[in-house]
Amino acid sequence: MVQLYRELRGKDVGAVRAAIRANRYGSHTAGLGAGYLQTNLAILPEAFALDFMRFCQRNPKPCPLVGVSDTGNPALFTLGRDIDIRTDVPSYNVYRDGRLAERRSDIRDIWSNDMVAFALGCSFTFERALQEAGIPVWHIDNDTTVPMFRSNIDTVPAGPFGGKMVVSMRSIDAGAVDTVVAVSRRFPLAHGGPVHIGDPAAIGISEIGRPDWGDPAPVAEGQVPVFWACGVTPQVAIEAAGVPLCITHTPGHMLITDVPEDVEIPILTASNR
Amino acid sequence: MVQLYRELRGKDVGAVRAAIRANRYGSHTAGLGAGYLQTNLAILPEAFALDFMRFCQRNPKPCPLVGVSDTGNPALFTLGRDIDIRTDVPSYNVYRDGRLAERRSDIRDIWSNDMVAFALGCSFTFERALQEAGIPVWHIDNDTTVPMFRSNIDTVPAGPFGGKMVVSMRSIDAGAVDTVVAVSRRFPLAHGGPVHIGDPAAIGISEIGRPDWGDPAPVAEGQVPVFWACGVTPQVAIEAAGVPLCITHTPGHMLITDVPEDVEIPILTASNR
Known part of the structure; x- marks a missing residue:
């Protein structure tokens, strides 16, 4: 993994995400995809999505919201040309009823049509x-x-x-x-x-x-x-709320986006895509 | 109204909002509450709130979200110590099925428990x-x-x-x-x-x-x-979406908040209240 990490450091964002998607790389993302926004991830059932979004709006310093999926759509299209949120994070934490239940390299078989993915800016x-x-x-x-x-x-x-x-x-x-x-x-x-x-x-x-x-x-x-x-x-808040199912990135194992770190707004549009 | 406008220009935010709430003042707010954030307003049924919030997140330049109420709660507590969103805007536009139906000075009798109020930054x-x-x-x-x-x-x-x-x-x-x-x-x-x-x-x-x-x-x-x-x-988007009931401010007749214009984040907390 260390050898692969060194190789990926020199690669562009697409190549890094492809390696993660293929489960060839499952470790931390610090130093990868240099110059592009990396994000924390929280996936929740739609029944909790409006309240969670309000929580982010009211607490923009701990929870800086940079992207939200459509309900049931794993493509985070405002943050990348081809992001599939079920496979494109190196490691996921799955919380059931507020407790860490397992860690996985993809979530294809537990993703469902009522889920909403939230991407949050990171340090x-x-x-x-x-x-x-x-x-x-x-x-x-x-x-x-x-x-x-x-x-x-x-x-x-x-x-x-x-x-x-x-x-x-x-x-x-x-x-x-x-x-x-x-x-x-x-x-x-x-x-x-x-x-x-x-x-x-x-x-x-x-x-x-x-x-x-x-x-x-x-x-x-x-x-x-x-x-x-x-x-x-937000992770602690989600745990305390006892949400039945929540999926996050494993700390340090972030989503790497196609959005340059220095853009004015973190949204891919026709003009910056 | 012109005389009252001149008087209110010198008053603090609380006094201006009190005059608006009492229906003593119902005109435009440019130049009032100097130094404090003024906002556009959109009130929608909760069934549309998550999609509208996603629309704002994805279009932060036309729709810069600065505050969201709890469902059914008219107090926009992150933007003011005592804001009642049903009375504290000088003039409201009421849209039914996407068309302007009436203009009012308060909305107490059409506010309901399933409504969510959105405050958006203005120019x-x-x-x-x-x-x-x-x-x-x-x-x-x-x-x-x-x-x-x-x-x-x-x-x-x-x-x-x-x-x-x-x-x-x-x-x-x-x-x-x-x-x-x-x-x-x-x-x-x-x-x-x-x-x-x-x-x-x-x-x-x-x-x-x-x-x-x-x-x-x-x-x-x-x-x-x-x-x-x-x-x-957002007003045009709401009209096109055909939302059954939507309430906005009348253009130029904004919500005046207790949030100073120069704060880093537009949220009243224990430390800046």
Whole structure:
């Protein structure tokens, strides 16, 4: 898989997605399809779709909605020329009644005509922009997963969806915080600006060295912990809502789209297709 | 009404909305509640809400969604501390089976438990920003309505909603076009950057002096016609879809919210309420 990952790094988006679709590649997507939007995924029965969409609209930082399928149609046509959402993600998590039931490489045989697929922006986009602005991102440089925490910040509820916001933390040199805020605010569809800067206790985090998800990352002398809304938030909300069947991507195993990261709006139309 | 308008110009948002709610003021809202987001309004039966929300997600320039009510709840709580969507807009248009049936100052007696209210960003926000950047806006300076045209640009359909995009036109000095693009792109929830610059015929407009809605505006020597996606687009899509009952604001008679125009996200939360 490592050898194939190295090969795919140099390939275009179509070739990467083809390898994933053929189940030749089933690992994480960081660094693949460079320059193109990658997204989180949540698939829900239509009965929950309107409330979930309202939840996303009300909580655009943790849940930046970039694409929604027609009910029962696995083609996410606004995000790609040929995306089949049943096969084009390297690994899927299947939740039944709010619990992780299994992990799969495709969902063709459990997809049904009442399902709606939601694609949500992810942090890869702004992390790349931070690096291009000369800001080191510790977890990337050290090949670990960003530390994520359950905060005490309330989401704005919609129907059965609600609960606390999950946040991710990146340590930033004190002198670079203003730059980091400005850069990340330019990406509203990738969580936007930070939701909190500084004292972890102020948002209910008691031990910065013990994340609820991901790996610990140091806050060095002269650095400030900066917190962003995290895409795990909708996943936790879906679990708490007890939706009978929900399918998500496996964390880190994203959907790679045909939408360039720097477009004004993440919609393929006749003019940018 | 003109005297009351002058009085209300100096008042805060709460006082303006109270006058509207009490049916003391029923005219246009341009220039009122300065600094606060104003929105277009569409109220639909829940059976159409998911498709309409998908239509907005897929067409964010003509339909920038800034708020959605819970089904049957007239409080648009993410946009204001006390908004009652049945009374807080100066004038409503009621469409039955796709045709304008009546105009009213409140909709308390036709609101029902299956209705969903959608608030959409409007051009007031970026027009103010253009003026602050020193760009004259002819229709404002001449107290007319911006010219609007049916273009040949397809929207991305969702369920029964689709059709061509309606665009508004502003004449811009050739040397200021780049500034205008940059300024308006900063407001993705107020139609964002232009959808077309220059030759009207390229987007299916044969007579620039004869708009389909609004008043004609000149394109002077040295100026370029610049076109933005327009909030009349969803109204036309709703009419074409033949929704049995739909309620909108009367053009120019907007909802005035408690959300400052310059916030990063248009959601009132504990931290910005």
